[in-house]
Amino acid sequence: MALLKIKFTQQRRVRVAQGLWLMSWLAVMCGTFVFLLGVYLKTELLRRAEVMDNTEIHVVPNILMVVGLASIGTNWVASRICQDSLDPSRFPRWKVLLLAWFAAATLICCALIVVVVLSYALQGSLEESLKVGLRNGIRFYKDTDVPGRCFQKETIDRLQLEFRCCGNNNFKDWFEVQWVSNRYLDFTSKDVKDRIRSNVDGRYLLDGVPFSCCNPASPRPCLRYHLTDNSAHYNYEYQSEELNLYNRGCRQALVDYYMDLMNSTGPGVLSVILIQISVLLSLRYLQTAVEGAMALEDPAGDSEGYLLEKGVKETFEDVKASVLSMLKFGEVNPNGAAGSPEGADAEKPAADSEKAAS
Numbered sequence: 564m565a566l567l568k569i570k571f572t573q574q575r576r577v578r579v580a581q582g583l584w585l586m587s588w589l590a591v592m593c594g595t596f597v598f599l600l601g602v603y604l605k606t607e608l609l610r611r612a613e614v615m616d617n618t619e620i621h622v623v624p625n626i627l628m629v630v631g632l633a634s635i636g637t638n639w640v641a642s643r644i645c646q647d648s649l650d651p652s653r654f655p656r657w658k659v660l661l662l663a664w665f666a667a668a669t670l671i672c673c674a675l676i677v678v679v680v681l682s683y684a685l686q687g688s689l690e691e692s693l694k695v696g697l698r699n700g701i702r703f704y705k706d707t708d709v710p711g712r713c714f715q716k717e718t719i720d721r722l723q724l725e726f727r728c729c730g731n732n733n734f735k736d737w738f739e740v741q742w743v744s745n746r747y748l749d750f751t752s753k754d755v756k757d758r759i760r761s762n763v764d765g766r767y768l769l770d771g772v773p774f775s776c777c778n779p780a781s782p783r784p785c786l787r788y789h790l791t792d793n794s795a796h797y798n799y800e801y802q803s804e805e806l807n808l809y810n811r812g813c814r815q816a817l818v819d820y821y822m823d824l825m826n827s828t829g830p831g832v833l834s835v836i837l838i839q840i841s842v843l844l845s846l847r848y849l850q851t852a853v854e855g856a857m858a859l860e861d862p863a864g865d866s867e868g869y870l871l872e873k874g875v876k877e878t879f880e881d882v883k884a885s886v887l888s889m890l891k892f893g894e895v896n897p898n899g900a901a902g903s904p905e906g907a908d909a910e911k912p913a914a915d916s917e918k919a920a921s
Contacts, residue, residue: 583645586838595629598627611817683826697813734790
């Protein structure tokens with residue numbers, strides 16, 4: 564028994580074809596939106612590539628771009644099928660391609676669902692990538708003369724100013740690295756010598772931060788050095804003072820930014836999925852209704868449209884049987900008698916014994 568069978572008159576088929584044509588072009592625009600969304604996400608991720616340790620998160624915009632292009636192509640084809648569906652001389656040419664179209668449309672819907680899932684599932688990977696990338700970026704902040712790292716200082720400074728953040732987790736991360744290049748240190752200074760000698764690794768560490776950590780909204784002039792020394796500044800208490808620095812770490816700022824971007828794509832992608840499913844189901848009804856009318860040799864008469872020719876269970880069994888038969892067809896039977904010397908030798912004694920008995 565056909566699944567979800569509906570009766571179609573000629574007028575109803577025309578209306579379905581017209582509505583589906585409009586919906587197909589709407590789906591084309593949705594595919595364009597998905598593609599542009601993938602391009603935007605890819606661009607934003609590439610802008611911060613220097614502070615990311617890996618590119619696993621890039622799978623989301625990559626899928627969006629591929630699915631967007633595929634959606635544009637498949638829905639354009641659907642609009643052409645709608646135009647030819649009411650012409651008995653032109654519709655049969657699409658019959659062979661419709662199965663491939665339905666498979667492609669189903670894959671597009673599945674890929675969009677995967678994108679929505681990955682947008683949430685890859686948050687941990689994104690956070691770990693930023694954690695390692697920002698840690699390396701802060702460590703190489705001073706290497707303005709080293710090839711391949713000369714722009715690291717500018718990248719970190721612009722990042723902290725744009726996202727109003729400081730350090731990896733917080734501003735104290737700058738206390739653990741030498742972020743001032745040796746090129747700008749006066750090694751004849753007693754203070755510089757004492758700081759280098761007091762460190763096991765011979766690094767120039769200080770309780771200070773770069774200028775880009777300063778919060779311009781603070782009423783107090785920016786304090787960048789001797790942040791843990793209460794006596795170094797007037798009316799200053801390190802433990803209780805609300806420092807005039809950005810309190811939020813850049814890792815959390817970037818994770819929030821990218822996750823907001825990806826989470827905002829969720830409703831849009833789900834809307835595209837619903838439109839794509841509507842096109843798929845409507846085209847299936849239109850196909851079966853038109854083919855039913857052509858089978859009755861009355862293109863203007865009534866016909867029935869359905870989603871599946873049989874029930875879900877029967878259709879699944881038929882597909883399963885078809886797949887198994889295809890697999891068996893591709894297998895080589897090692898025990899087959901035809902074409903093998905052992906089989907021929909086995910048949911020869913049997914034929915001789917039959918002759919002797921007769």
